[in-house]
Amino acid sequence: MTVRVGYFPHNNSLFVLRHRGILEQRIDVEWVDLRSLPASPEPDPTTGLPTLHSDWLFTEGGYDFIGTGFTPPITGLAQERDLVYVGVSGPRTENGRLVVKADSDIDSVAALKDKQVGIAHGSWQTTLLLFALDSVGLTWRDIVPVNTSVTDGADSFRSGEIDAWVGAYPGLAAVERDLELRTLIDTEGLFSHPSLWFTRRDFAEQHSEELAAIVDSLRESDQWIVDHPREAAEYFVRDVVDHGGDASLDAWEAAIRNRPFGIGPVTEEFLDEQQRAADLLHANGLLPRPVRVRDAFSPSNQTFVTS
Incomplete structure (x- = not known):
């Protein structure tokens, strides 16, 4: 079968793997650029979350496997x-x-x-902001969340259109060069903010060989990133330029050097953290129903990442 793998720059591991040609040596693969798919209707950031990743995982013509940040699987x-x-x-x-x-x-x-806070809504940034608010007894309704892209967020923050911003590297590095900043809260100590990978249950149960090939290829490619961070950064810079933007190779290299690479097993600590996020998202009116994240844990899947 042809396995459709979704990718985009924000999951660094899959983005590099798409350019390395490693997975193609193991299985028949079709790469699906998430940026080419029709977006889900943008929800009001005060009342809902985007559903793009899960929509296309379960849509014919979408993809079979994806890697994202913390919030989309919830x-x-x-x-x-x-x-x-x-x-x-x-x-x-x-x-x-x-x-x-x-x-x-x-x-x-x-x-x-009552302040305007810029986030890439639906990403890990939503979880970070919600955890931060909860730590001081505030709720989502106490602020004005503003949905921004990485580029739009930086520009809006510079211009004063938003009062605070959840910035991410390498985009945050450019703002740091222009402005003196105050950190309200760091990610460290708040939540672990890992990359994560998920698939449909039917794909995991029916295509274990293909899933194992994806995990093995990710591990091989991630080790190459660790050994060649500047060469890996070139893929991201080239992509930004190809899409009409500007990017610093040094900033991208620094960002990659500061990120962990490698795919490990799903732990109890991770599931507890996901459950806390799910509970807070629902309590703050951002999810349509309660979620049990352990329903998405399959012990048989862990053989792929522990072998």
Whole structure:
């Protein structure tokens, strides 16, 4: 069979694997650029979450396997999608943080009440902001969330259109060069923020050889990234330029050097963290129903990442 693998730059491992030609040596694969798929209707960031990743995992012509950040599989489970986790990376706590300008009168997370906060809504940034608010007794309704892309968020933050921003590297590095910032809360100590990979339950049960080939290829490619971070960064810079933007090779290399690579097993600690996020998302009106994240845990899948 032809396995359709979804990829985009925000999952660094799959993005590099798509360019390395490793997986093609093991299985018949078709790469699906998530940016080429029709987007789900953008929800109001005060009341819902985007469902793009899980929508296309369960749509004919979509993909069979995907890697994302922390929040999308929770969204899929809330849409009653029968997805299962395959593996997770190590913590990516150096990837980003919640910041304001140094001269802002916002001096704490508690001071975000009624303020506009920029996030890539539906990504790990939603979870980070929600965890941060919960840590000081605030809810989603206490702030004004603004959905931004990485580029739009940086521009809106610079111009003062938003009061605070969950920035991620390498985009955050460019803002750091232009502005003096104050960190309201770091990712480290708040949540582990791993990359994670998931698939449909039927694919995991019926195509174990193909799934094992994907995991093996990711491991091989991730080791190449660790050994050749600057060469890996060139893939991302070239992609940004090809899409009409500007990118710093040094900034991308620094970001890659600070990220963990490798796919490991789903742990109890990860599931507990996902459940806490799911509970908070539902309590704050961002999910249509409660979620049990352990419904997406399949012990048989763990043989792929522990062997």
